[in-house]
Amino acid sequence: MGFMKRVRNILRYGVGDQARARKRADKRAGKAQRFESERWARDGDFARRRYDSYDEYIQHQASKLAGVADRLRETETRDFDQFLERFSACRPLAEMRSVLCLGARLGTEVRALHRLGHFAVGIDVNPGDENPYVLPGDFHGLVFPDGSVDAVFTNALDHVFDLERMIGETKRVLRPGGILLAEFELGFGEGHVPGDFEATHWKNADVLMEQIRQIGGFTVEEIVDLGNTRRGQRRQVVFRRPS
Numbered sequence: 001m002g003f004m005k006r007v008r009n010i011l012r013y014g015v016g017d018q019a020r021a022r023k024r025a026d027k028r029a030g031k032a033q034r035f036e037s038e039r040w041a042r043d044g045d046f047a048r049r050r051y052d053s054y055d056e057y058i059q060h061q062a063s064k065l066a067g068v069a070d071r072l073r074e075t076e077t078r079d080f081d082q083f084l085e086r087f088s089a090c091r092p093l094a095e096m097r098s099v100l101c102l103g104a105r106l107g108t109e110v111r112a113l114h115r116l117g118h119f120a121v122g123i124d125v126n127p128g129d130e131n132p133y134v135l136p137g138d139f140h141g142l143v144f145p146d147g148s149v150d151a152v153f154t155n156a157l158d159h160v161f162d163l164e165r166m167i168g169e170t171k172r173v174l175r176p177g178g179i180l181l182a183e184f185e186l187g188f189g190e191g192h193v194p195g196d197f198e199a200t201h202w203k204n205a206d207v208l209m210e211q212i213r214q215i216g217g218f219t220v221e222e223i224v225d226l227g228n229t230r231r232g233q234r235r236q237v238v239f240r241r242p243s
């Protein structure tokens with residue numbers, strides 16, 4: 001965080017634990033207000049951020065990296081360790097050799113998968129400059145051939161423009177018997193408030209899970225409650241493409 005921003009925060013919230021709690025509450029109230037605004041359209045059990053065009057969606061998503069670069073530097077080691085811990089605990093993943101990571105940003109999850117011995121690569125609309133782990137790409141249209149990967153990992157479902165297309169592409173590139181390992185927040189009906197870059201949101205985690213299962217023709221193999229993480233209450237689900 002820059003010096004002036006730090007000073008502004010101290011003047012506004014004070015210092016110490018109570019100040020941090022006040023800042024979090026303020027941030028949450030702002031997000032809740034924006035979620036109720038005209039920027040989101042409710043559609044049954046889902047909510048979608050309004051974009052005037054697909055191009056606007058892509059530009060918006062690609063613009064996120066610049067704003068989180070400082071924070072990423074601070075949380076990098078912890079994020080890597082947490083990926084490593086969760087991936088090591090996922091037994092179906094251990095049987096998979098190649099893993100494609102969708103919405104992988106700078107590639108922290110890709111590096112964790114390498115550490116565990118997988119062949120892994122990510123794609124992202126904005127992987128930053130000269131990123132050896134993540135290729136530029138859009139997860140609504142993957143360049144990889146049908147049935148070419150053992151597993152897909154994503155924690156970017158809340159950044160999807162069209163869930164049907166994204167899960168359709170995931171299914172297409174997965175080999176029969178392959179898995180989709182997905183991590184996602186609980187829904188707006190469960191107290192989660194989406195932030196400024198989320199493009200899709202769901203009423204609750206079960207609704208999203210069922211939608212993915214149906215679109216992909218997957219079976220649900222494992223559900224893990226990840227508890228309260230930096231990104232709120234989260235769930236990890238293993239979907240399998242039938243052989």
Ligand SMILES: C[S@@+](CC[C@H](N)C(=O)[O-])C[C@H]1O[C@@H](n2cnc3c(N)ncnc32)[C@H](O)[C@@H]1O
Nearest residue numbers: 061103104105123124125126137138139156159
């Ligand atoms: C919540 S971040 C997750 C980043 C990373 N997986 C991590 O845990 O550090 C979501 C990422 O999805 C990317 N993204 C958004 N829309 C995308 C799209 N259509 N195709 C590929 N990546 C996209 C964003 O650029 C962002 O890096």
